[in-house]
Amino acid sequence: MQHGQIILGREQRRRLLAAGIRFFLAAALTASKTPGGYAPFALGCVAAAGPGAEGAAALAGAALGAVLFLNFMEALPFLAVAVLIFTTAQAFRGSRLLEKRRWLALITGGLFLAVGGIYVMQSLSPLEDAAPCAAAALLAGGSAWFYRPLFTAGEERLEPDSLLFLGMSLLLALMDVQISQLSLGRGLLCLLLLYAAYQRGSAAGAAMGLGAGLVTDFCAGSGGVLFGGAYGLAGLLAGRGSGRRALAAGSYMAAVFVALLPAHHALAQPLLLEATFGTGLFLMLPGRLFGGKRVLRGDTAERGNGRDRLRTQLNRTAAALRDLYDSMGRGAPASTEENPAIVFDRAAEKVCRGCALCDLCWQREYTGTFNALNDATPFLLERGRAMPKDFPSYFADRCIHLPDLINAINGELTAFLLRRQYRRQLEETRRSARGQYAQLSDLLTATAAGLEEAVPTAAQNVQERIGAALRPKEGENVCGDTVVSFRTERGLLCLLLADGMGSGEGARKESALTCRLLRQFLEAGIEPEAALKTLNDAMALRGADTGSFTTVDLVTCKTETGETAFYKFGAAPSYIKKGGTVRRITGGTLPVGLRSAPAAPDVTRATLAPGSFAVMISDGVADPGRDEWLQDLLAGWEGEDPQELAGLILRESIRREALQDDCGIQVLYLPRKGEAKMV
Numbered sequence: 001m002q003h004g005q006i007i008l009g010r011e012q013r014r015r016l017l018a019a020g021i022r023f024f025l026a027a028a029l030t031a032s033k034t035p036g037g038y039a040p041f042a043l044g045c046v047a048a049a050g051p052g053a054e055g056a057a058a059l060a061g062a063a064l065g066a067v068l069f070l071n072f073m074e075a076l077p078f079l080a081v082a083v084l085i086f087t088t089a090q091a092f093r094g095s096r097l098l099e100k101r102r103w104l105a106l107i108t109g110g111l112f113l114a115v116g117g118i119y120v121m122q123s124l125s126p127l128e129d130a131a132p133c134a135a136a137a138l139l140a141g142g143s144a145w146f147y148r149p150l151f152t153a154g155e156e157r158l159e160p161d162s163l164l165f166l167g168m169s170l171l172l173a174l175m176d177v178q179i180s181q182l183s184l185g186r187g188l189l190c191l192l193l194l195y196a197a198y199q200r201g202s203a204a205g206a207a208m209g210l211g212a213g214l215v216t217d218f219c220a221g222s223g224g225v226l227f228g229g230a231y232g233l234a235g236l237l238a239g240r241g242s243g244r245r246a247l248a249a250g251s252y253m254a255a256v257f258v259a260l261l262p263a264h265h266a267l268a269q270p271l272l273l274e275a276t277f278g279t280g281l282f283l284m285l286p287g288r289l290f291g292g293k294r295v296l297r298g299d300t301a302e303r304g305n306g307r308d309r310l311r312t313q314l315n316r317t318a319a320a321l322r323d324l325y326d327s328m329g330r331g332a333p334a335s336t337e338e339n340p341a342i343v344f345d346r347a348a349e350k351v352c353r354g355c356a357l358c359d360l361c362w363q364r365e366y367t368g369t370f371n372a373l374n375d376a377t378p379f380l381l382e383r384g385r386a387m388p389k390d391f392p393s394y395f396a397d398r399c400i401h402l403p404d405l406i407n408a409i410n411g412e413l414t415a416f417l418l419r420r421q422y423r424r425q426l427e428e429t430r431r432s433a434r435g436q437y438a439q440l441s442d443l444l445t446a447t448a449a450g451l452e453e454a455v456p457t458a459a460q461n462v463q464e465r466i467g468a469a470l471r472p473k474e475g476e477n478v479c480g481d482t483v484v485s486f487r488t489e490r491g492l493l494c495l496l497l498a499d500g501m502g503s504g505e506g507a508r509k510e511s512a513l514t515c516r517l518l519r520q521f522l523e524a525g526i527e528p529e530a531a532l533k534t535l536n537d538a539m540a541l542r543g544a545d546t547g548s549f550t551t552v553d554l555v556t557c558k559t560e561t562g563e564t565a566f567y568k569f570g571a572a573p574s575y576i577k578k579g580g581t582v583r584r585i586t587g588g589t590l591p592v593g594l595r596s597a598p599a600a601p602d603v604t605r606a607t608l609a610p611g612s613f614a615v616m617i618s619d620g621v622a623d624p625g626r627d628e629w630l631q632d633l634l635a636g637w638e639g640e641d642p643q644e645l646a647g648l649i650l651r652e653s654i655r656r657e658a659l660q661d662d663c664g665i666q667v668l669y670l671p672r673k674g675e676a677k678m679v
Contacts, residue, residue, distance in 0.1 A: 019057035022049045022151070025166075026058040030065025030078075031173035034139065034219050036132035037074035039065070040112065041169040044143020046082050047108040048151050050098070051089040059086045081115045081140075091537055101145050109141030135218055143169065160200070167192050168212050172219055181270045186216065186227075190252075190278025193231055195285070198248045202239030209235025228266060230259035234275070242600055249279045315445065338423075340381060343416050344373045347408035351401050361398070369395065383418065386408050399626040430476050445530075464493060464559050465668040467642030469650040473503040473620070474659040480507025481618045481664030484515045488523050491560075495666050497553040497571070499618040501591075503662050506548075514539065514550045514592065528556050532592075532601045536569065539593035549593035552601070553616050559670060567601045570594070573624055576606060577613040577634045584631065586624070613642065614668040620654045620661030630655065642667035 022045065029042040042062045049058035052107035062082045066075040085108060092098050098107070103487045123129045157214045171192065174185030193212060197205025213231030220227065237251035256275040260268045261624040350359050361369045372395035386409045396402055426647055462573045472479040480503045486495040500507030514535065521531035532552065539550065553571035557564045566574050570591030576583040587602030608614060615634065633652060637645060646665045653663055 015053065019054050019643050021056040022054050023061035023064075026061030027065040027128075027460075028173060029069070029169055030062060031069045032169050032264075033069070033074075034132065034136050035221055035355060036129060036136060038116070038132065039070065039074075039078055040136045040140035041143045041172070043078070043081055043085060043112060043140045044108060044145075044147050045091070047085045047104055047140075047144035047278045050151065051093040052087070054151070055086050055089055059083070070315075077115050077119050082113045084115065101148050105145040106142035107142040111139045112137040112140045139215070157558035164192070164196055164208060168215070171214070175216075175219060175587035182273045183270060186220075187274040187277040188281075189216070190231075190234075190275050191281045192278075192280045193235055194249065194252050194278055195250070197235040197238040198245065200239065202236050205235030205239035206232050207235075209233070222265065224258075227271065230271060230275075232262075233259050245283060249283055252282075253279055298456070306396075315487060338416065338420060339372075340377050340416065343380070343409060343412040344410045347405060350408045351405045355401055357398070357400060365398075380409070380413055385413065391648050439521060462669065464557075465642050465669045465671065466667075467644070467646040467669075468494070469643075469646040469663070469665045471650055471654065471659065471663040473662050476504045476662070478505055478508050479664065480504060480511060480662040482508065482511040482515045482621070483616075483666045484519060484662050485666065485668075486519060486523070488525070490525065491558070492522075493557045494519070494522055495529075495555040495557075495560055495614075495668055497616045497618060497664050497666050499549045499551040499553075499571070499620075499662065499664065501550065507662065510548050510550050514552060518552065518554070528554060528565065529601065529603060532567055533599070536592045536599050536601075549590040549591040551618070554601075555614055555616060555668065557608060557614070557668065557670075562610070562612075562670060564606050564614060566604040566606070566609045566614075568604075569599075569601050572617050572619040572621070573627065574617070575613075575615040575631065575634055576608065577615065577637075578609060578611065580635045582634045586629075598667070608670050610670055610672040611613065611640075612670055613643070613645065616666045617649070618664040620657065620659075620663045621649065621665060622657070637675065640669065640671070642669040 013229050026042050026045045026049070029045050030039045032041045033039050039062075042065055046055065046058045046062050049055045059082055066078055070078060088107060088111065091100060098104050102126045116137065120126050120129045120133050123225075143165070146162045149159040149162045150166060168189060171185045171189045174188065174671065175183050177184040189212060193205070196208055200208075210228055210232035212229030214225065216227040216231070218223055234252045234255035237255040238248045240248075240251065253275060256272065260272060261289070304426050317417075341401075348362070352362065372392050374389040375392060376386065380386050386406050387408065388402060391402075393398075399405060466485050468485070470479040470481060470483065480500045482496070482498045482500075485494065487493050496513035496515045496518060500510035500514075517538070518531060518535050522528060526534075532554065535552070551570040551572070552568070553574065554567040555564060555574070556567070566587075568574075568585075568587030569589050571587060572579060574585045576585065583606070585604045585606075587604075589599060589602050613634070617630075629652070630649065633647075633649065637648065639645060646667045649665050650663060657663075
């Protein structure tokens with residue numbers, strides 16, 4: 001019980017803290033007023049807080065702010081809009097409508113206009129008061145848009161744009177706090193804009209400066225775009241500080257000065273003082289607040305530590321997923337099919353119990369009744385329903401309630417078949433989930449292992465040669481096979497050959513998609529076997545809809561050592577040629593997309609010596625059952641050009657097989673030491 005009380009206490013404290021934050025924010029934002037006595041930022045806070053206790057706390061905070069910062073005529077419509085916003089949130093609680101930020105912003109602005117419009121129409125100068133009301137409605141909706149992520153995101157992620165908007169809104173409340181001619185709120189706003197532009201670049205700085213400046217112009221009643229022009233240009237130039245704070249600060253001040261040159265406004269001189277104040281504070285900020293912008297000492301060590309932490313975290317996550325996979329296997333009950341006899345038992349319970357012949361059928365002639373129902377069972381299960389002809393004549397003639405019994409059997413049979421289908425689907429889902437956990441664990445483990453390997457920086461000494469040939473099936477314009485070769489960042493040479501189901505454009509798209517996905521996995525640093533398992537699971541889901549499948553043949557080679565691995569999913573044989581010796585490599589797995597259960601590829605490892613060839617073909621080149629001619633061709637060929645060998649194989653295949661299927665060939669050759677690379 002003590003542990004539960006601790007958890008409950010923490011949850012209560014978290015909720016109280018969340019409610020307190022919303023209360024004080026709404027109260028403070030009420031002080032950020034716009035012309036006409038509106039407080040749109042506080043209304044946006046109430047809207048973003050949503051329903052429930054947290055929304056009620058924001059509403060109470062807005063009410064307190066109205067008492068402190070608004071007069072009676074300003075507080076009345078403000079509180080009316082706040083109550084309407086909270087009531088709407090309560091009414092739509094649990095629906096998806098207010099979860100979408102655009103609808104939240106539109107509803108907030110609309111409710112503001114609905115109430116504010118009434119007061120504007122009753123004012124002495126409605127045309128003059130309409131513009132401030134409309135602008136405040138836009139700010140209320142925009143505030144709800146920006147504040148919403150702050151009230152819904154987890155502690156680990158808060159949107160920077162929303163934080164900046166909140167900071168700007170709060171600083172506007174201090175705009176009327178004057179120190180000589182300097183506005184404390186606008187001075188701190190200059191600091192915030194300079195910091196944000198320096199951290200996020202010119203484009204973001206210009207956008208934030210322009211937006212904050214226009215809002216400041218509106219709230220200050222400058223009657224123009226004095227602050228908008230100055231802040232926008234200053235943010236643009238400060239973002240080009242190239243990581244040097246002094247340069248960013250100088251650019252900011254220069255931009256403000258240039259923007260004020262043509263201005264003859266009473267607020268021009270205060271603006272210059274405020275920019276100087278904000279720039280001075282910016283230069284005094286500690287360097288640790290600037291993250292990557294400061295010079296990093298011991299950068300290499302930090303990067304290494306970060307890599308170690310990442311590797312440890314990946315291994316821990318992989319271990320957790322593997323344990324979850326194992327626990328699902330241990331805890332799952334043994335799969336047992338329900339006995340069909342339950343159909344007859346339940347039907348007899350409904351019909352036979354009150355029958356006059358019950359004792360005769362179920363006691364004296366029990367064996368005959370049992371045999372009759374047992375003989376009828378295969379027909380019931382095959383057809384899905386019972387018919388009188390399914391039962392022997394001695395039983396059908398004796399039963400005086402046969403139609404009622406058959407109806408009862410059919411009802412129970414339907415329920416039985418539905419239960420069996422549900423259990424099988426549940427078992428399939430359990431197997432699929434276990435496979436996905438295991439697959440994800442393998443991927444994370446492979447990724448963590450890849451972090452331990454050093455990325456090669458020098459060019460490879462071995463200059464491999466690769467030849468390839470494709471030819472479509474007779475009568476087709478495009479080949480359904482795809483061949484790809486590439487080298488990953490870690491120096492692993494990869495050769496792919498995929499054969500799509502059928503021929504023509506449809507087969508080409510399937511094989512090209514398979515090669516593209518597998519290449520992305522391999523180039524991301526995922527181990528080949530883990531990548532192929534993941535690809536098989538994905539293509540199985542795709543195949544369930546399209547009915548298609550693809551054979552995959554993958555060869556990976558570390559050319560500096562000759563270590564080679566052949567991975568096959570339903571692919572045709574491959575061959576290793578060294579002089580007059582030929583080794584045939586085969587596999588027995590099905591193509592990707594045909595097995596829904598997790599499946600691993602066939603893997604054969606070998607070492608390619610200098611002067612060796614690795615030959616990959618699709619099944620259209622040679623029938624796997626009669627490919628002796630190809631082995632003889634490879635054994636007798638004495639050339640060194642893989643492209644010439646690929647062309648020779650294709651020509652001989654056309655002569656023998658007459659292009660009955662698409663043909664794809666890819667040949668890898670590792671030259672001997674000192675052998676020049678052919679162009």
